[in-house]
Amino acid sequence: MTAEPVTTRLYPAGILNMLCRNEVERLHDASRGDLAELVRRCALAVLNSGNESDDAEALLKLYNEFRIEVQQVNRGLRLELFNAPGSAFVDGKIIEGVRELISSVIRDLVYFDSEISANSHHDLTSSSGITNAVFEMLRNAQALVPQVEPDLVVCWGGHSISRYEYEYTKDCGYELGLRNLNIITGCGPGAMKGPMKGATIGHSKQRTRFRRYIGISEPGIIAAEAPNPIVSNLIIMPDIEKRLEAFVRLGHGVVVFPGGVGTAEEILYLLGILLNPANAGMPLPLVFTGPEGSTTYFEQIDQFIRLTLGEVACSRYQIIVNDPEQVAKIMLQGVGEVRKHRIANNDAFYYNWLLNIEESFQIPFVPSHQNMRSLELSKDLPLHVLASNLRKLFSGIVAGNVKPEGVKAIREAGPFQINGDPEIMDALDTLLTAFVAHNRMKLPGGTAYEPCYCLVK
DSSP states (O other), X not given: OOOSOEEEEEOOOGGGGXXXXXXXXXXXXXXXXXXXXXXXXXXXXXXXXXXXXXXXXXXXXXXXXXXXXXXXXXXEEEEEEEEEOGGGEETTEEOHHHHHHHHHHHHHHHHIIIIITTOTTOOTTSXXXXXXXXXXXXXXXXXXXXXXXXXXXXXXXXXXXXXHHHHHHHHHHHHHHHTTOEEEEOSSSGGGTHHHHHHHHHHHHTTOSSOOEEEEEOHHHHTTSOOOTTOSEEEEOSSHHHHHHHHHHHOSEEEEOSOOHHHHHHHHHHHHHHTSGGGTTOOOOEEEEEOGGGHHHHHHHHHHHHHHTOXXXXXXXXXXXXXXXXXXXXXXXXXXXXXXXXXXXXXXXXXOTTOOOOGGGTSOOOOOHHHHHHOOOOTTSOHHHHHHHHHHHHHHHHHHHHOHHHHHHHHHHOSEEEEOOHHHHHHHHHHHHHHHHTTOSSOTTSSOOOOSEEEEO
């Protein structure tokens, strides 16, 4: 593969192959209007697939001359790439999987912009309106498949993990694949790639015909966590909140591998939803797992949850150490319970409509210095409300670590100031200090980590 930038033309894949004239015009306008920079940044991230760096600013600077244009031609659409990363090409021809993923980027960004956010029938300020919008995004991406038994396992975990942790995620994916379970991840490297890679072998051994490797990302994080090459269906949700809702509405079980603040955000999001009294009887298997050398990570996470959300939160998950087969067995059994519950309550297999998700988990949280400083972190709050606020806290730290806008805000105004109940702040300090010490904030090999937060005690 050449490392030299490439300028070329190509035709999109998937549903972009067959469009009406109005759709072609909207897509053509997307590469020239207000949406153009967003399309450019997400397409560049896809073209950079396989790069292990999580420095989105460095990527954008390195390929500052990269452009993408959506052109109208007699065959419908054509994409023109200028100064694209050469690693996405073999002998001057774009890798087919990359071509498909670029098409997904354009499909999703333009669909949300033209059909949802600009449509007066969509109320993106109400809980039901947001849930319907997430459904439409997934349906348009052909991720919702009716008349198929529940089989989707969401795998969360860090993009910056050790080699032995990565190998363990592959082993778990292999065991899941042997049981004909399919995989959803955040689409990036590390713990998002490993389960998919392992599942491909398990699926091949079982001659599984219907294989799904779904990657769900959002514009703010995709440059730092470029899609891995195994993703067969990439979905770009408009923000982190809709991305998280897509995971839990689409999946039938969740496995969490070692990670950092992003993984902690995902855990708190899910626990906050499950702690809502309205979801008390909702089955959703949840397992935290890692190899023998990762026991400290989950001990720290478990201790933090116990100190902040209590024993009731801990009852919603199991911790399994160094046993991929047991993880897969529990997932298979749990998915069976989900199936029974959906049948008994007349809910769809392909989208969890009955899960109650409150607006505090859905309305996009902007991690500004003011918003981070104003987060209420008190043990007097209802548990699911405290979990929601803790989720926002970790979301802000993720932004300050890797998202271009967050990194810029920290550079200009200094670290986020965070304050709350002393017991919660002590628990946060212990957890975040451990993340830094174990290199779970940034990818190994980079410069020393400079915290984007300051805990005010």
